[in-house]
Amino acid sequence: MEPDRETLDGVLKVEIVAAPLYFIGLPIIVSVTWNNDTTDATLFRIPALDLTFDKGGRISVTLTPKDTEGVPLDSGFPRGEEEERGLTIEPGTKRRMVCDLSNMGVVFHPGQYDLTLALIHPEVYRSNTVPIQLMPLNAEDRHEADRLRRMGGEGGLDTGAWRYFLEQNSNAVKVAQPFSAAARQQLALHLFLQRAVWTPGGVAHIDPTPLHAIHGPHLDAEVAALKYEIMHARHDPHAPKARSEMLARFPGLRHRSESADAGEGQLAEYRSSFGIASDFFGHKTPHPYGR
DSSP: OOOOHHHHHHTEEEEEEOOSEEEETBOOEEEEEEEEOOSSOOEEEEOOOOTTOOOOSOEEEEEEESSSSOOOEEEEEOOOOTTOOOEEEOTTOEEEEEEEGGGGOOOOOOEEEEEEEEEESSSEEEOOOEEEEEEEOOHHHHHHHHHHHGGGOOOSSOOOOSHHHHHSOOSOOOOOSSOOHHHHHHHHHHHHHHHHHTOSSOGGGSOOGGGGGOOOTTTHHHHHHHHHHHHHHTTOTTHHHHHHHHHHHOGGGHHHHHHHHTTOOHHHHHHHHHSTTSSTTTTOOOOTTOO
16 A cells, blocks of 8 residues: 555654664664654554564565565554554653564565555555665574574464573573674574673663664664663663753653653663563572672
8 A cells, every 4th residue: 555645744754764784583673763754643553663563454575576586565463452452652752762674573585675664554655665685694694693593482383583692581692603794693682681681680780882883874872772771770870961962862762751750761661561570480480690
């Protein structure tokens, strides 16, 4: 379904940012912003995205080949439950988030592509188009990526999704050598989050050092939000300045700053949902990174 001009310009704008290159078999992280560009319309039940998102709303993803190697893809995330609540986005506000396309559970093929994402709600709100390249991992990197991903213990058919590496992985993760620098960089955010989820103590005890090496136009906003959450939890005197600078650069992160201020940021949520502060393991909570 093609969006009409009124839908694109008058209600919801979908803005995506992607890396120029991704290796197939690792997380394929894309930044997505839901932008309510109206002055008087409140939007309801908009999907809340993060790196564990794998269903909800109606989100389609299209890869259009730009060369003879690529294979067209027109798929998306499963719709999810009809009664799911989702986000409420007030007029003139935006929500910037990330999602991992590996969680769609589809087969990706090497090639040069144009990537678009659309939300059907019930009209079609289609994003901007961004060029990306998908490349296969070399044999050694692919073997190590598979080993790491399977630490999450995805039940049934292995779909290639990386959400389980975060949600169901209480192991002390050590990346084996050799594992190329490019592959490690694409996996770096997941490696940080898995360790952060299982770091003893509270959010204030999480080491933010790995975040300093994570860069990219699709990741910079997410990294800024995670850094601020840790700074706020530590009562860092520089936190207010970091918050102001973050919101000046990424106004779509206001919801993240407010959640962090309330002690309910992304790291705190992950830790309580499936990490060290959860009751998933009962009284035998693992401590893979010490006590």
